[in-house]
Amino acid sequence: MADATSVLHVSPVIPVVTIADPQHAVPVARALADGGVRIIELTLRTGSALESLKRIATEVPDILVGAGTILTPAQADAAAGAGAQFLVSPGVTPALLDHMLRLNIPVLPGVATVGEVMAVLERGLTAMKFFPAGPAGGPDYLAAIGAPIPQVRFCPTGGVSLDSAPSYLKLANVSCVGGSWLTPRAAVESNDWEQITRLAHDAAGLSRG
Template identity: 50%
Template sequence: MAQKTKHLLHILTAQPVIPVVAVENAAEGVELARALAAGGLNAIEVTLRTPAAFDAIRAISSEVPETACGAGTILEPKQFDRAVNAGAKFIVSPGATVELLDAARSSDVPLLPGSATASELMAMLEEGYEILKFFPAEQIGGAAFLRSIAPVFPALRFCPTGGVSMSNVRDYLALPNVICVGGSWVAPKATVAAGDWAEITRLAREAVALGD
């Protein structure tokens, strides 16, 4: 677990924002990953919200090697295994089940499981997890919630996702228990659909600057 935590930390601490994206086909995923990387965002979470997700993860991992491509919205072990086989460098789940944790335990690819309540946080600590997804962040208490639990769970650090945008991202990044955020605003659907990769790169640079 320690080695997987170290690997996940290496990915998540390299940039203040992890783009959370859904793509319509593998080629779009490759172009998007290249545009984000050109702006300095070299890790990306491709969510399983479209049928093209696994193909996109495979293509990005193969054709954009400078990008650490993760798989998001993983809900069950079968999806975990498919994502790893496609080349995912990290796995993201909105929550955690016994079956999913078992799959993660037998894999070298790190899992970023979601937790949102005190009981879930305690359970994840017992499982050896120190880095968690906080989702949907804004709807379940936002930065105020994370600030309030920091003294109670000093070992935990979070990647808040859900409702995070340029209007509130600095509130999250200012917290000592937040290592990065997940956000979709760096790759708006309309911009991706239009193939405006220059605008995606501009948004990526803007996101990278948040870490300065």
């Protein structure tokens, strides 16, 4: 079973990164790793995302690279073919989950309701992405889910910041958070890799409950 529990323990924060220019992919990944964050969720929101994914997988072997925003089986296949080491979806359908699981790499399906959590749990997965974390109810919502369903571990993503991350990370059913603040667009476009390394260092230093 391609459960992503181990993925959730790599870092307190999984950077959620969108890269427009593949030339930036390797420097971004190296800057994150230099700051102590050795994992990246690269979103498939640009036409060149698969090329960026392939470059990171090939040239930065000390970072765990996953593909995010998986919406279709075809995207899952393409991401796996480009070297993705785990897959993340913002939500999930039975057909998409079936297909991702057949690829036999860790899968982090997105959920937002108790019913969705239970449906994914029925498939044997105990690691899930909680999205969109802020609008869907935040830390209080996750704490409430933890009472009847304590075996599930979450990575809340969506509206999470360096300031709000601790309120999630102190929860027993939260293993890490996902955030886009580690790779600001301005820093990427200006090749300010030192800023990204500093932000990664701050994120890596967050404590988990």
